[in-house]
Amino acid sequence: MTLRNISPGVWFILPTMLLLAALIVYPMLSTAELSVTDANGAFSGMRNFNVAISAPSTRLILFNTAYYVIGSVVFQLLLGILAGILLNQHFAGRSLVRSLMLIPWVVPGIVAAMTWAWMFHTDYGIINYMLMQVGIISEPIGWLTNPNTVMPALIAVNAWKMFPFVAVMVLAGLQSVPEELYEAVRVDGASFWHEIWHIMLPQLRPVLVSITLLLTIWALDGITIIYSITGGGPANRSMIFPIQIYVQAFEYFEFNRAAALSVLYFLFISVIIVLYMRVFAAQEKD
Amino acid sequence: MAQVALNKLVKRYGAYQALHEVDMTVENGEFVVLVGPSGCGKSTLLRMIAGLEEISGGTISIGGRVVNTIRPKERDIAMVFQSYALYPHMTVRKNMSFALKLAGVAQPEIDKAVERAAAILGLEPLLDRKPKQLSGGQRQRVAMGRAIVRNPQVFLFDEPLSNLDAKLRVQMRAEIRELHQRLGATTVYVTHDQIEAMTMADKIVVMRDGHIEQIGHPLELYDRPANRFVAGFIGSPAMNFIEGQVDASGTDRFIASDGTAIPVSARLGILKRSPAVLAIRPEDLSIVAENTPGAFPGMVSVVETTGPETIVIANSCGTRLSVVIKERSRLKLGEKVWLSADVSKLHFFEASEDGRRLAA
């Protein structure tokens, strides 16, 4: 293939491809290399991996990560689908509501985190106040200090932040259903719940499948909210994998161990993606 | 000298061959129309002349120079597209100046050229408008103006009238023809509409499946089509085709597949006993009284009036025949009629796939 025969398209994409290769591929290869060497650069085989896997906190971190991801995705979907279905109905002020509903997503992650941290404040937080006023609790809860409540609180923040994204996608999916389909079902005597179950949800399935993957990946990478609110505490009860990687590298300066963790994590995420594609993409084909 | 010559031109897309060794010449100043059904390769051929498609084999010469490896810019050609392809973000004036500007021509020269082209096409009042403010016909003229401004050796038209309504099409046909007579430029014009071909061309090239079926003057193609395809493609309403064979018993008759006999002229000796196709144009058939010698029967199935003419479609000779008559008709559906064919206007084609013309 002579230089002349190369499609001009190749030249157009070359700068970007090279850039991305340098920024993504090279670092990943270098991570792999780091993970099998020690601090002096000497080859150390699987030692870093062993240390990482056998560390006492690893099981807890694994559990926390799963807890956080599953909790976040479930509530993001629930809230988002509900909001999307609601916003698909006709009511006065609908466009205003649609815009307002986007606020959690548009607000910067750190701002959302800080605001919710303030709201969850044990003594001065508005959440404890409101719950006590309504009589649901009699004493202020240490949301962010109590090991049992810290994860649910963080999941709530994550759900709040991302549900508008789900809502927008759901809304778009619902709007591509021809109005006649809804009308036919209504004529057949179906109730609103039937409409939701038999028309909306099936219609949304492809959208939901792809969104769930995105949400999962984003949740798996969710450092901002947790790190800025609790830093992983108390006592590692809110520590999840990506934060552990950061902590190993930038607080303990153990780059090799952090690299090993990165490799493990990357493989873990890849497996999830592949499994996901197999299970759901295969189902799509029916 | 702006002659366009195609020599054994080939175009392949991977394993698919779109053009099979096409030979064709457009003489200096000639208006040649490439016509054929969708997918016949006419647009591909045009785009290869323009330089927008790669050449897989053979050569294209413009003005005596082989242009295979020469970029469109240097081929000195201008093209008018089906959807006009006017730059939406530029005014008419800028649209027309664009090419000259790219060529580095001085502004005063550009302005003169634009004014001149605008004058020819009546575009002066539109020069500062944007394309979306123009009607279809106006856009078409701007597209032509853009081509004229460049004063090219060859004009290429790619189905320019397809997006216009019928009335506008007739008007623009005449305008383009007029323009050609005025400028005398070598023109290659692609269309799928055989009426455009007939009315506009100095020479028609009929194409099918990447081959040239026939090249010739419009009336030549009309009166002596080289094969069944050209015969059926040129002319509207289309040519009638009757399958059968020449009578073996010695009389000068053609026996259709349903047994109907049609008188033919005496010189058909060579065709005896082999299946053939007799073809006759609707205007060469007439409706006659029952006892007319040589008349054959049919049953009326549809009667259409266009105003100046009446088209009668009758089931006869094992097929549906169209007859065009000049008078109003009071024939009704299901009525029996007697048809007569003008013996001097009969065509004969092979019954095979190629359907070549048989010497009559």
Added chain:
Amino acid sequence: MKDSRRTLLISLPVAILVIVAVFPFLWMAVSAFKPLSQLYTIPPQWLPDPPTLANFKNVLFESNIPRYFVNSLIISIGSTFLALVFAVFAAYGFARFDFRGRSAALAFVLIGQLLPTATVIVPLYIVLNYLGLINTYLGLILVYLILTLPLSVWMLTGYFRGIPKELEDAAIIDGASQLGVLFRISLPLVTPGIIAVTLYSFVATWNEFVFALSFATEKEMKTLPIGLAEFSTEFDTDWGAVMAASFVMTLPIALIFLVMQRMFVSGLMSGATKG
């Protein structure tokens, strides 16, 4: 009867939805204007009485926030601009040309968008360190390309595809070179796409936390998100300052959002249905 039931069935959840979505934001804004004495009260006070700018004064004049604001601005603008330049060329290549490996390349670009940042911060740090780019504007601008480039390329490719090919053919016949076609004809016609990509990149880099946390550690180089987190230490958080700084940080985003809100929603919708 059914109609009023339906209205209730809808308006109640809608009201709850709006409250849930908007309340935290409002609470942040309100808190920013409360004097510290009215922030740290039990029970909490709903509205400031009277509202004060003390927190803002603190944030704008006695902290590093202005410096961080400038840093964020420079980095976001720089990264957005760079991403735009690269994305325009790449998107045009993907949109207009067909070549071997095209789908693989496009897939690779899109996968870049899915990349979990946690897996690359370690090696990127080492590379940047080696190149002397830690705590520099250029360093962050470069790594932010990972976040902005893939989506920008994907979006612009769609926009370029929307231009009728005949326009570009006409330009070629008129004598334009391949680059000439891109800059004189195609680019002006994808202006909405350019705007969308610019806004998206700016917002994404403005809000970014992890890379900034890892690669800009020195006081002069920190960006707004990191600066904001700075106000809250383990033992003593100045919540008034945090809320005021949050307000300041959200302002540009809110402005962009207000102005472009129609585009936001419809742009996302078309992306969704393209699937």
